[in-house]
Amino acid sequence: MGGKVEREGIKGGKARKKKDDFFDNFDLMPENSSYFPQVMQRYEAYPPLQGINQDFLATLLKAFEDKTFCAADFDAFPLALIVDYIRKTHVYYLHKKLPEIEQSIYLLSGLYDAQHPILLSLQNFFHQYCAELTHHIEMEETLLLPHIDLLDKCPDSPQQFAAYLLSMDKYSIAGFVESHEDTEDELRDIRQTINKYAPPSVNASLYRILLSQLQNFERDLCVHAHMEDEVLIPRALEMERLVQERLTAQARRN
Ligand SMILES: [Fe+2]
Numbered sequence: 001m002g003g004k005v006e007r008e009g010i011k012g013g014k015a016r017k018k019k020d021d022f023f024d025n026f027d028l029m030p031e032n033s034s035y036f037p038q039v040m041q042r043y044e045a046y047p048p049l050q051g052i053n054q055d056f057l058a059t060l061l062k063a064f065e066d067k068t069f070c071a072a073d074f075d076a077f078p079l080a081l082i083v084d085y086i087r088k089t090h091v092y093y094l095h096k097k098l099p100e101i102e103q104s105i106y107l108l109s110g111l112y113d114a115q116h117p118i119l120l121s122l123q124n125f126f127h128q129y130c131a132e133l134t135h136h137i138e139m140e141e142t143l144l145l146p147h148i149d150l151l152d153k154c155p156d157s158p159q160q161f162a163a164y165l166l167s168m169d170k171y172s173i174a175g176f177v178e179s180h181e182d183t184e185d186e187l188r189d190i191r192q193t194i195n196k197y198a199p200p201s202v203n204a205s206l207y208r209i210l211l212s213q214l215q216n217f218e219r220d221l222c223v224h225a226h227m228e229d230e231v232l233i234p235r236a237l238e239m240e241r242l243v244q245e246r247l248t249a250q251a252r253r254n
Contacts, residue, residue, distance in 0.1 A: 035064035042092035063223050071230035079152050090137045104210040111200035118197045125190040147171050148236045173236050187218045
């Protein structure tokens with residue numbers, strides 16, 4: 001297939017204006033955001049090949065800071081950059097966030113009586129939640145993201161296009177959307193459950209640390225879900241629609 005499917009690339013002027021607006025409105029350098037270390041941890045473990053896109057980083061931190069997510073803020077960035085963020089975030093959740101929370105639950109559990117009802121809630125939550133989140137991430141890593149990679153590259157050459165057509169036969173983004181559920185609500189539930197019980201009398205700090213880790217993870221998952229549902233998926237669906245249009249036009253010509 002000749003030519004590229006139309007998509008928005010990073011246009012210096014547009015991205016620069018966004019960054020200026022961001023600094024004007026929020027008077028916030030990325031390094032000063034309380035979310036900066038958290039966001040950077042995923043890039044430190046798996047550094048991007050050509051450095052971090054500073055405009056993307058500023059826009060991302062704005063999304064963490066703001067109450068309302070604005071998908072249009074990410075229009076200027078290529079799909080590959082969004083996919084890269086999503087992949088790094090999955091690694092960060094599985095290898096950093098979940099083990100940290102597991103450790104806190106383990107330490108906190110040791111401070112309550114063996115019969116205390118909070119223990120059952122904590123253990124059940126962790127096993128169920130870990131299993132669900134891991135499954136959720138595996139589905140995206142093994143099916144959705146490889147399919148979107150092929151879709152993104154399909155205008156590059158006839159071979160890439162053929163590879164996408166093969167994938168299209170077996171997988172659909174629309175099908176993924178139907179079965180997709182976000183996971184941050186369950187974190188809020190467990191946080192509310194923990195809040196119903198008093199901290200252990202011997203040491204309240206672990207209790208507070210766990211609550212803060214959960215709240216922080218909730219925020220991260222919320223941005224992640226918005227990024228998938230309102231940026232990644234709509235753009236992938238639009239690209240898929242354009243490819244379909246080309247296929248239909250080609251079929252009519254033949
Ligand atoms: Fe995800």
